[in-house]
Structures are given as C-alpha cells and as structure tokens.
Amino acid sequence: MAAFLAGCQASPGQPERLDSPPSTVNVTPATPTATPSAVAPPALPPGAQAELDQRLIRAAKANDAGAVAELIRAGGNVNAKDAIQDSAFLYAGAEGFNEVLQLTLAAGADxxxxxxxxxxxxxxxxxxxxxxxxxxxxxxxxxxxxxxxxxxxxxxxxxxxxxxxxxxxxxxxxxxxxxxxxxxxxxxxxxxxxxxxxxxxxxxxxxxxxx
CATH class of the missing domain: 1.25.40.20 (Ankyrin repeat-containing domain)
Structure with a gap:
C-alpha cells in the first residue's frame, strides 16, 4: 500500500509488562484480515477521503480481504458508494465475499x-x-x-x-x-x-x- 497509508496505521500495542521476563511474552503478529482497530485514524481532507473510499470499494470488489482490512484501518468508509451505488458492504454481501463482509460489519456497515x-x-x-x-x-x-x-x-x-x-x-x-x-x-x-x-x-x- 502506498506511503499515503503509512501515516494512517493504528498505534503500536501495549508495552511489555516490566515484571514479565521477555522469554515468557508471546507476540502474535497481526494478520491482514484482522478486525480493524477501534482507534479512529486521523481525519483526512475530503479529496483524500473520497480516494481512500473508492480504493476500499475496489478492494472489496476484488475480494481482497487483506487490502480491505488495511484500508479500513486507514479510515476507509465501508458505507461509501461508487458511481453505481455499490459500497464495500453491499458488494461483499451480494457476491458472498464473507471475509470481506465480516470486516465491513465489524467496521460499522449500515x-x-x-x-x-x-x-x-x-x-x-x-x-x-x-x-x-x-x-x-x-x-x-x-x-x-x-x-x-x-x-x-x-x-x-x-x-x-x-x-x-x-x-x-x-x-x-x-x-x-x-x-x-x-x-x-x-x-x-x-x-x-x-x-x-x-x-x-x-x-x-x-x-x-x-x-
């Protein structure tokens, strides 16, 4: 994903507890299709937001769950629609793209x-x-x-x-x-x-x- 997204990523997780030895800490890497972070990304200018939303719809139409998750984390709106009135949520539901659908529901699909x-x-x-x-x-x-x-x-x-x-x-x-x-x-x-x-x-x- 372009550098445009780099500044919109969720903040790192909680620091390691000081009373826990480093060897006992299990770190689970994030997967591309993880539930989008609840932390809201910074607001984008209208033009940038519109571009991000259209990228999200295109990723949903390609059934690319990893890209969908990343674009949602960056602030993509799962209810935004394209020129033929498809949203990421509506298209995923219509086509049976269930992994993408679940991501849009977790992100507040209408x-x-x-x-x-x-x-x-x-x-x-x-x-x-x-x-x-x-x-x-x-x-x-x-x-x-x-x-x-x-x-x-x-x-x-x-x-x-x-x-x-x-x-x-x-x-x-x-x-x-x-x-x-x-x-x-x-x-x-x-x-x-x-x-x-x-x-x-x-x-x-x-x-x-x-x-």
Missing part, C-alpha cells in the same frame, strides 16, 4: 443500506444462493422483509431468480426462521408460495406451507 435497485445486501445474496452469507446478514440485522424497487423481497428473489435447488431451499428456510413473510406479493400479485408452485419448486413450496 445493514439497512440499499443498492441501485433499492435492495438490501440480503436480497441479492438470497438470489445467488449464498447460504452462509444469508446467515451472516440475518444475524447482523438486515431486514428480511425489505421490498426492492422491482417489488421483490429476499424470499421472492430466492425463488424467482434461481433454480429451486438445495441452496435455494436452505436460503428460504433461513429466511422463514428469521421471520420473513411469504405472503408479501410481487408486482404480479403472487405470493412466494404461488411462485414456487408455478415454477415447480416443490421442496420450497412444501417448506413454505409448513413454515
């Missing part, structure tokens, strides 16, 4: 933020069948019944935009367990159950009926 389609990170994660990502986002508090600009919830996208296979069934199960409402209708007036039945996704339909 779990209610929305993308250019008016959807939360949970909606594309559900569509793509990223089961572990869906679990992470639900635990983080992303609203399960949010409706995007297309008129779809996470459950509707999990059904309408995939194949109804095992991963989609796991996603629907997680959403139901989290309190997702299968009765929310899409723009055509269909519920999640009606769409599952119409598309022949019997496993999902049975799960919703029993939910």
């Amino acid at each position: 779990v209610r933020s929305t993308n250019r389609f008016g959807g939360t990170a949970l909606i594309p994660a559900s569509e793509h069948g990223h089961v572990d990502t869906v679990r992470i986002l639900i635990a983080a508090g992303v609203p399960v019944n949010h409706v995007n600009n297309l008129g779809w919830t996470a459950m509707q996208e999990a059904i309408l935009l995939n194949d109804g296979g095992p991963r989609q069934q796991d996603v629907v199960r997680l959403l139901l367990e989290a309190g997702a409402d299968p009765g929310i209708r899409d723009p055509q007036g269909r519920t999640a159950l009606e769409n599952a039945e119409r598309l022949g996704f019997s496993g999902i339909a049975a799960m919703i009926r029993g939910g």
Whole structure:
C-alpha cells in the first residue's frame, strides 16, 4: 500500500509488562484480515477521503480481504458508494465475499443500506444462493422483509431468480426462521408460495406451507 497509508496505521500495542521476563511474552503478529482497530485514524481532507473510499470499494470488489482490512484501518468508509451505488458492504454481501463482509460489519456497515435497485445486501445474496452469507446478514440485522424497487423481497428473489435447488431451499428456510413473510406479493400479485408452485419448486413450496 502506498506511503499515503503509512501515516494512517493504528498505534503500536501495549508495552511489555516490566515484571514479565521477555522469554515468557508471546507476540502474535497481526494478520491482514484482522478486525480493524477501534482507534479512529486521523481525519483526512475530503479529496483524500473520497480516494481512500473508492480504493476500499475496489478492494472489496476484488475480494481482497487483506487490502480491505488495511484500508479500513486507514479510515476507509465501508458505507461509501461508487458511481453505481455499490459500497464495500453491499458488494461483499451480494457476491458472498464473507471475509470481506465480516470486516465491513465489524467496521460499522449500515445493514439497512440499499443498492441501485433499492435492495438490501440480503436480497441479492438470497438470489445467488449464498447460504452462509444469508446467515451472516440475518444475524447482523438486515431486514428480511425489505421490498426492492422491482417489488421483490429476499424470499421472492430466492425463488424467482434461481433454480429451486438445495441452496435455494436452505436460503428460504433461513429466511422463514428469521421471520420473513411469504405472503408479501410481487408486482404480479403472487405470493412466494404461488411462485414456487408455478415454477415447480416443490421442496420450497412444501417448506413454505409448513413454515
């Protein structure tokens, strides 16, 4: 990372206790994907902050967790968006980049933020069948019944935009367990159950009926 970041690193850890022999001190080196430091870095001029934020988004889109951690430590804003309204948090959630996602959540990601389609990170994660990502986002508090600009919830996208296979069934199960409402209708007036039945996704339909 450029010298630009060198002055923004977190301060060294606590000094060694004087009553402890040096040989008994275990030093664990920091890893690139460690949780970002809670110590706030110095404020940057607006132009430098904007550049740092865009670097962070690019690193997230490259699924480079080490760079993401370093840029967050330098003051990168995980909620800042690029020209197509992606933030590091939203993109990591949508694409199932779970290590990057966890870093953004630890750095204060806004779990209610929305993308250019008016959807939360949970909606594309559900569509793509990223089961572990869906679990992470639900635990983080992303609203399960949010409706995007297309008129779809996470459950509707999990059904309408995939194949109804095992991963989609796991996603629907997680959403139901989290309190997702299968009765929310899409723009055509269909519920999640009606769409599952119409598309022949019997496993999902049975799960919703029993939910």
